[in-house]
Amino acid sequence: xxxxxxxxxxxxxxGLIENARAWLCTLPVENVRTDAVQEFTKQETIxxxxxxxxxxxxxxxxxxxxxxxxxxxxxxxSVLLDVLIGLDADRPxxxxxxxxxxxxxxxxxxxxxxxxxxxxTAVWDARCKASGQPLWIAAGGARSQVPLYDTEGGxxxxxxxxxxxRALNARETGWPGIKVKVGKPRASDDAKRLGAVRDAVGDGMxxxxxxxxxxxxxxxxxxxxxxADFDIFWFExxxxxxxxxxxxxxxxxxxxxxxxxxxxxxxxxxxxxxxxGAAEIVQVDVARIGGITPWLKVAHLAEAYNVDVAPHFLxxxxxxxxxxxxxxxxxxxxxxxxxxxxxxxxxxEGHAFPPSNPGLGISWDRKAVDRLRVA
Ligand SMILES: [Mg+2]
Numbered sequence: 371x372x373x374x375x376x377x378x379x380x381x382x383x384x385g386l387i388e389n390a391r392a393w394l395c396t397l398p399v400e401n402v403r404t405d406a407v408q409e410f411t412k413q414e415t416i417x418x419x420x421x422x423x424x425x426x427x428x429x430x431x432x433x434x435x436x437x438x439x440x441x442x443x444x445x446x447x448s449v450l451l452d453v454l455i456g457l458d459a460d461r462p463x464x465x466x467x468x469x470x471x472x473x474x475x476x477x478x479x480x481x482x483x484x485x486x487x488x489x490x491t492a493v494w495d496a497r498c499k500a501s502g503q504p505l506w507i508a509a510g511g512a513r514s515q516v517p518l519y520d521t522e523g524g525x526x527x528x529x530x531x532x533x534x535x536r537a538l539n540a541r542e543t544g545w546p547g548i549k550v551k552v553g554k555p556r557a558s559d560d561a562k563r564l565g566a567v568r569d570a571v572g573d574g575m576x577x578x579x580x581x582x583x584x585x586x587x588x589x590x591x592x593x594x595x596x597x598a599d600f601d602i603f604w605f606e607x608x609x610x611x612x613x614x615x616x617x618x619x620x621x622x623x624x625x626x627x628x629x630x631x632x633x634x635x636x637x638x639x640x641x642x643x644x645x646x647g648a649a650e651i652v653q654v655d656v657a658r659i660g661g662i663t664p665w666l667k668v669a670h671l672a673e674a675y676n677v678d679v680a681p682h683f684l685x686x687x688x689x690x691x692x693x694x695x696x697x698x699x700x701x702x703x704x705x706x707x708x709x710x711x712x713x714x715x716x717x718x719e720g721h722a723f724p725p726s727n728p729g730l731g732i733s734w735d736r737k738a739v740d741r742l743r744v745a
Pocket of ligand 1: 580582606607632682
């Protein structure tokens with residue numbers, strides 16, 4: 371597709387994108403977060419701002435948990451922002467396709483997807499503002515609230531006593547679910563921790579586990595069996611993220627639903643998982659998949675397979691997307707934007723409510739954003 375086809379059909383409401391810029395902020399982590407393979411050291415947050423001919427501004431963002439943000443910013447500045455100029459902000463599909471065409475040499479890949487997401491979320495912010503609609507309505511409006519589960523009390527470095535204490539606090543707060551990291555050297559260590567948590571919270575709470583891709587297929591099968599008595603709600607990223615066959619075989623050997631998706635960067639890879647039953651819960655991440663435009667496709671694809679969506683991280687954005695689609699199961703509670711926003715998502719009795727203001731609904735504190743800017 372050539373660029374001329376897009377420029378010829380100018381949007382009536384938003385008009386063409388007149389200018390675009392990108393920058394990078396480093397946000398301090400709000401909590402010590404460790405899992406079986408890594409630590410969340412800082413949130414590199416890549417911002418994109420677009421301004422249209424009719425004076426509408428859209429702000430989008432993307433992230434890493436510690437490395438690669440400079441590469442994403444470089445791709446934006448050296449290639450993608452120039453491509454954006456003159457495109458129609460009312461047409462996110464066309465914009466996404468143009469950006470994809472401009473980056474074929476580095477697609478599919480995390481850096482490119484993260485860059486596309488920063489642009490795509492800015493485009494959606496602008497078009498939602500222009501139409502006066504909050505994102506959750508503009509993207510489908512399936513429901514007005516979504517259950518929230520807490521991950522902040524389940525990191526791998528926490529002792530069993532700390533896990534239990536935080537699980538009880540979560541139950542007291544009204545969370546319907548919590549996630550506990552697994553991947554200790556011995557399966558028995560994980561089992562002791564999970565058993566203590568389940569004993570403490572009783573039967574009325576969903577307990578998810580996450581191995582962050584750390585296990586072999588044989589070990590994942592063994593541990594799933596060892597955890598079977600704890601009524602585990604899902605087993606997240608048990609294996610390396612691209613091992614479709616491994617996840618399929620694991621799913622066939624355990625009654626614990628297998629959840630994947632936070633490390634998948636294309637719609638077609640999700641299809642590969644779904645069509646063989648290797649993904650029983652889909653955890654598509656709006657930044658890593660390349661933005662709202664492909665996120666919605668994955669959610670709808672999952673719906674066609676009768677599979678639910680429980681997006682990874684970015685609760686400030688995912689609360690709106692989860693409410694947009696009919697098959698959202700949970701949103702993950704990991705607050706990480708407090709340093710650069712004026713408000714937080716509304717949570718009542720363990721359920722999150724999407725923002726009702728037009729656009730993405732995230733109230734950026736621009737002074738704080740400027741203060742934390744590093745490039
Ligand atoms: Mg995870």
